[in-house]
Amino acid sequence: MGELHILFELQQIDLKLEKLQETLKKLPVFEEFKNLKEQASTAKEVLARAEGKLQVKLTAIRSLEGLLQEAVEEHKEVQARLYGDAEQSAKELEKLEQRAAALKIQQQKQEEELLMAMEGAEELTKAVAVAKSKFNDAHQKLREKQKSGNEEISRLKEEILHYKEQRQLLSMQVAKPLLEEYDAQRQKFLGRPLAEVDKDICQGCRVSVSSMVKAKLYHPDCKINCDNCGRILLPHDQ
Ligand SMILES: [Zn+2]
Numbered sequence: 001m002g003e004l005h006i007l008f009e010l011q012q013i014d015l016k017l018e019k020l021q022e023t024l025k026k027l028p029v030f031e032e033f034k035n036l037k038e039q040a041s042t043a044k045e046v047l048a049r050a051e052g053k054l055q056v057k058l059t060a061i062r063s064l065e066g067l068l069q070e071a072v073e074e075h076k077e078v079q080a081r082l083y084g085d086a087e088q089s090a091k092e093l094e095k096l097e098q099r100a101a102a103l104k105i106q107q108q109k110q111e112e113e114l115l116m117a118m119e120g121a122e123e124l125t126k127a128v129a130v131a132k133s134k135f136n137d138a139h140q141k142l143r144e145k146q147k148s149g150n151e152e153i154s155r156l157k158e159e160i161l162h163y164k165e166q167r168q169l170l171s172m173q174v175a176k177p178l179l180e181e182y183d184a185q186r187q188k189f190l191g192r193p194l195a196e197v198d199k200d201i202c203q204g205c206r207v208s209v210s211s212m213v214k215a216k217l218y219h220p221d222c223k224i225n226c227d228n229c230g231r232i233l234l235p236h237d238q
Contacts, residue, residue: 002220003174003175003178004194004223005234005237006170006173006174007170007174007178007179007232008194008196008234009170010167010170010174010182011182011191011192011193011194013163013167013170014167014186014191015191016163017160017164017167018191020156020159020160020163023156024156024157024160027152027153027156029145029149029153030149032145032149033142033145033146036138036145037142039138039141039142040135040139040141040142042138043131043134043135043137043138043139044135046131046134047128047131047132047134047135050124050127050128050131051128053124053127054121054124054125054127054128057117057121057124058121060117061114061117061118061121064110064114064117065114067110068107068110068111068114071103071106071107071110072107074103075103075104075107078096078099078100081096082096082097082100178223181232182194182232185232189229192231193231194231194232194233194234195226195229195231195232196233196234196235196236196237197209197213197214197217197233197234197235197236198236199236202226202231202233203236204226204229204231205226205228205231207226207228207229209226209227209228209233210227213226213227213233217234217235218235
């Protein structure tokens with residue numbers, strides 16, 4: 001295979017590499033991963049808030065239970081004194097009765113409060129469970145995406161590596177000045193500084209080549225450029 005044909009093959013590989021690198025850069029998995037990460041982080045915040053509220057409610061319940069216990073104890077004491085054997089004056093008895101009645105009302109009020117707090121805690125427990133399940137879901141999806149995304153990325157990277165190795169092998173078979181000329185012209189010709197001539201037409205610009213170009217094209221020692229677009233020409237592989 002002539003040097004120009006090797007360089008042409010290298011050009012095809014460069015075009016493939018460019019495409020693969022572009023695909024890798026624009027892989028939707030990056031955007032999807034970002035979205036899932038945000039979802040998981042929001043779910044985590046919601047869960048933390050729900051757990052915080054539940055803790056506050058549980059603390060309130062414990063304190064209410066303590067107060068209620070105290071009221072119950074005091075009521076018992078007052079009752080004991082009211083109906084005990086010790087002598088009490090009428091005034092003292094009246095005071096004790098008033099205290100007992102007040103404690104009874106207080107106890108009822110505290111029982112109601114406690115009941116409401118417990119209902120609240122029940123609701124919050126449910127909310128925590130829902131938030132936890134949502135967080136677990138989001139986290140699971142994130143991990144799955146991480147796994148499948150990594151597989152996709154490494155598959156592309158492997159393909160890129162394979163073509164890079166091929167390019168390396170081909171570039172060693174091309175003279176340095178020609179390779180440098182090719183590299184220098186790549187940008188100008190959008191990655192295609194080499195063009196085949198097929199049926200006397202330059203495949204780079206689709207214009208017929210002159211008879212002088214035609215004559216030189218099949219001469220192995222000649223490097224000829226298209227007189228219309230300036231691309232390096234080589235005969236189309238039959
Ligand atoms: Zn041309």
